[in-house]
Amino acid sequence: VQFQEYVFLQFLGLDKAPSPQKFQPVPYILKKIFQDREAAATTGVSRDLCYVKELGVRGNVLRFLPDQGFFLYPKKISQASSCLQKLLYFNLSAIKEREQLTLAQLGLDLGPNSYYNLGPELELALFLVQEPHVWGQTTPKPGKMFVLRSVPWPQGAVHFNLLDVAKDWNDNPRKNFGLFLEILVKEDRDSGVNFQPEDTCARLRCSLHASLLVVTLNPDQCHPSRKRR
Amino acid sequence: AAIPVPKLSCKNLCHRHQLFINFRDLGWHKWIIAPKGFMANYCHGECPFSLTISLNSSNYAFMQALMHAVDPEIPQAVCIPTKLSPISMLYQDNNDNVILRHYEDMVVDECGCG
Numbered sequence: 097v098q099f100q101e102y103v104f105l106q107f108l109g110l111d112k113a114p115s116p117q118k119f120q121p122v123p124y125i126l127k128k129i130f131q132d133r134e135a136a137a138t139t140g141v142s143r144d145l146c147y148v149k150e151l152g153v154r155g156n157v158l159r160f161l162p163d164q165g166f167f168l169y170p171k172k173i174s175q176a177s178s179c180l181q182k183l184l185y186f187n188l189s190a191i192k193e194r195e196q197l198t199l200a201q202l203g204l205d206l207g208p209n210s211y212y213n214l215g216p217e218l219e220l221a222l223f224l225v226q227e228p229h230v231w232g233q234t235t236p237k238p239g240k241m242f243v244l245r246s247v248p249w250p251q252g253a254v255h256f257n258l259l260d261v262a263k264d265w266n267d268n269p270r271k272n273f274g275l276f277l278e279i280l281v282k283e284d285r286d287s288g289v290n291f292q293p294e295d296t297c298a299r300l301r302c303s304l305h306a307s308l309l310v311v312t313l314n315p316d317q318c319h320p321s322r323k324r325r
Numbered sequence: 326a327a328i329p330v331p332k333l334s335c336k337n338l339c340h341r342h343q344l345f346i347n348f349r350d351l352g353w354h355k356w357i358i359a360p361k362g363f364m365a366n367y368c369h370g371e372c373p374f375s376l377t378i379s380l381n382s383s384n385y386a387f388m389q390a391l392m393h394a395v396d397p398e399i400p401q402a403v404c405i406p407t408k409l410s411p412i413s414m415l416y417q418d419n420n421d422n423v424i425l426r427h428y429e430d431m432v433v434d435e436c437g438c439g
Contacts, residue, residue, distance in 0.1 A: 113353065113356060115356065116417040116421065122423055129413075130359060137411075137413075
């Protein structure tokens, strides 16, 4: 029976039956897509299972990868407005060789969205870490900055397109040293509201969650889409 | 030559039977988040030559049944799924990744002789 199970699990794209230690929360988007497809199946509506309508991309496997990085506590702060620094790391090893990446979306959850208790504007800077570092012992050095975005706060979730970066990491796993995230607090002297940066940063540190949503297409299971003549 | 018609009741003829697969029974509930199980169904029943055409059969099944009537060493046509549908599964792997994947041909919708 175990042998048969092994063969079947391989058919499902698994090396062995997973044994997770604790269940992760299911992100809203995955829950919605799952429920939509279940509803379509019960009503008998046939759908292209190799196209993710909700995300507008082709693909048949959706993975939600948790961030495995850590907060950094530098002795010298680069800028006075620097609020927090974090290494973001996503393990892409679950993606099989045959799978083609069609979407890689970084999600930064900055805490609950609110119209009340408005805070200062934040500046999010993302850098590629291009040099190896000893995990948890040496501070990863930020390389090339590839995203700089200002957002009001509290904001909820912010999303970034990481497709090119994730493709590069997937093709060359040794180049995946993670991302360096720096959040800066922008002081707004004109608003007349006096924010306490320490409070903002402490709240952000508690609420910040990063994840990577990855969609892949397995050509063995999905035939190329036929263009309408 | 005329081929004798075997006496079969309708309930022995090839058709779809209900089968609910509960992931808990397989021990898979430890990693599958949803669904808890699914109605997979299965096909079972006789495929007599006389009814091969009416039992949602393939042309090949008809020819095999005909040959079986002539030469009993050739096995009878068998009751198999003729229409299958996919299911979606939400599960977690050992890296704490939450995965949504669609699997083709998991649910038997229709049966026939083949």
